[in-house]
Amino acid sequence: MSVIEMAGLRKEFTVRVKAGRLRRTKRTVTAVDGIDLRVQRGEMLGYIGPNGAGKSTTLKMLTGVLTPSAGEVRVCGLRPVPDRTRLALRIGVVFGQRSQLWWDLPLRDSFDLLRHVYRVPAAEHAARLRRCRDLLDLDGFLDVPVRQLSLGQRMRGELTAALLHGPEVLFLDEPTIGLDVVSRQAVRDFLAELGRAGDTTLVLTTHDLADIERLCHRLVVIDHGRVVHDGTIAELHRRYGSRRLVVAELDAALAEAPAPPGAPLVGVEADGRRLVYALESAGVAEVVSALAGLAALRDISIEEPRIEDVVTRLYRAPVPEARAGG
Numbered sequence: 001m002s003v004i005e006m007a008g009l010r011k012e013f014t015v016r017v018k019a020g021r022l023r024r025t026k027r028t029v030t031a032v033d034g035i036d037l038r039v040q041r042g043e044m045l046g047y048i049g050p051n052g053a054g055k056s057t058t059l060k061m062l063t064g065v066l067t068p069s070a071g072e073v074r075v076c077g078l079r080p081v082p083d084r085t086r087l088a089l090r091i092g093v094v095f096g097q098r099s100q101l102w103w104d105l106p107l108r109d110s111f112d113l114l115r116h117v118y119r120v121p122a123a124e125h126a127a128r129l130r131r132c133r134d135l136l137d138l139d140g141f142l143d144v145p146v147r148q149l150s151l152g153q154r155m156r157g158e159l160t161a162a163l164l165h166g167p168e169v170l171f172l173d174e175p176t177i178g179l180d181v182v183s184r185q186a187v188r189d190f191l192a193e194l195g196r197a198g199d200t201t202l203v204l205t206t207h208d209l210a211d212i213e214r215l216c217h218r219l220v221v222i223d224h225g226r227v228v229h230d231g232t233i234a235e236l237h238r239r240y241g242s243r244r245l246v247v248a249e250l251d252a253a254l255a256e257a258p259a260p261p262g263a264p265l266v267g268v269e270a271d272g273r274r275l276v277y278a279l280e281s282a283g284v285a286e287v288v289s290a291l292a293g294l295a296a297l298r299d300i301s302i303e304e305p306r307i308e309d310v311v312t313r314l315y316r317a318p319v320p321e322a323r324a325g326g
């Protein structure tokens with residue numbers, strides 16, 4: 001069953017731009033340009049794209065903050081803007097830049113207030129809070145006013161605040177931005193656990209592709225407000241011809257690097273003592289046997305295709321033409 005449905009979703013902004021020394025004219029910016037997507041219950045969707053691609057605008061339309069210019073959008077069967085109050089009970093939102101906590105109150109009191117705002121039965125609230133306290137390690141700072149929390153502590157508090165009413169869908173905009181490795185890991189582990197439980201649908205936008213690799217089976221890439229990829233990360237690699245690399249460390253540089261068929265040489269580093277081959281049709285054994293006898297091999301390692309590389313290529317690719325009527 002789809003918990004999120006978008007059909008021909010568009011958002012245009014009218015902006016005033018300078019046209020000469022004193023004159024200003026109006027210009028239309030199309031932030032979201034006809035998006036069609038369905039997200040099933042329990043899916044963990046990575047929603048990525050370069051700066052200005054339209055990610056936040058989409059999330060704002062899904063959460064009822066912005067009214068679409070055209071198209072249809074339903075979340076949990078509701079229309080986000082007109083049904084905003086009912087929708088608020090069924091979704092959770094974590095926007096990295098905005099807080100839903102009370103700045104001067106200790107975290108514990110913010111959580112208590114939210115219980116009243118959402119009218120959550122005490123036992124349910126206590127059980128969810130207990131789970132978040134354990135998984136996100138909140139106990140050390142539950143009694144600290146929010147304004148005194150570090151970014152990582154606050155983000156763990158924000159995640160808890162977004163989940164205490166038991167939302168069906170959780171929208172996360174850059175949840176790990178600015179966090180240190182330990183906090184980032186804690187947040188990722190927590191979200192992975194949430195995903196495993198299977199009853200919360202998660203929509204995640206981030207520029208940290210490790211978040212996506214760790215958490216999301218499905219990846220939607222948008223550019224200029226349009227979907228340019230919708231599928232798994234493995235499909236993305238296949239579509240853009242990502243290759244595994246073999247890195248050979250040699251004792252000494254060779255006068256000429258061998259060229260095994262099916263494994264082109266793509267890098268010569270460390271003054272020729274490190275050769276990097278891309279595995280196309282050849283396997284590691286072919287590369288090793290091409291080098292054997294020519295050089296003393298100190299080490300051989302395999303590098304899996306990196307999502308950053310393929311996404312960089314995708315962001316640089318020309319954007320497809322708008323569909324007729326889109």
Ligand SMILES: Nc1ncnc2c1ncn2[C@@H]1O[C@H](COP(=O)(O)OP(=O)(O)OP(=O)(O)O)[C@@H](O)[C@H]1O
Pocket residue numbers: 013014015029030031049050051052053054055056057058
């Ligand atoms: N309130 C607004 N008024 C005018 N233009 C806007 C407004 N909000 C967004 N835009 C424009 O819409 C486009 C999409 O912006 P959006 O914030 O959705 O991108 P994004 O993918 O979230 O980018 P980022 O990764 O930088 O956060 C951009 O060109 C942006 O300048």
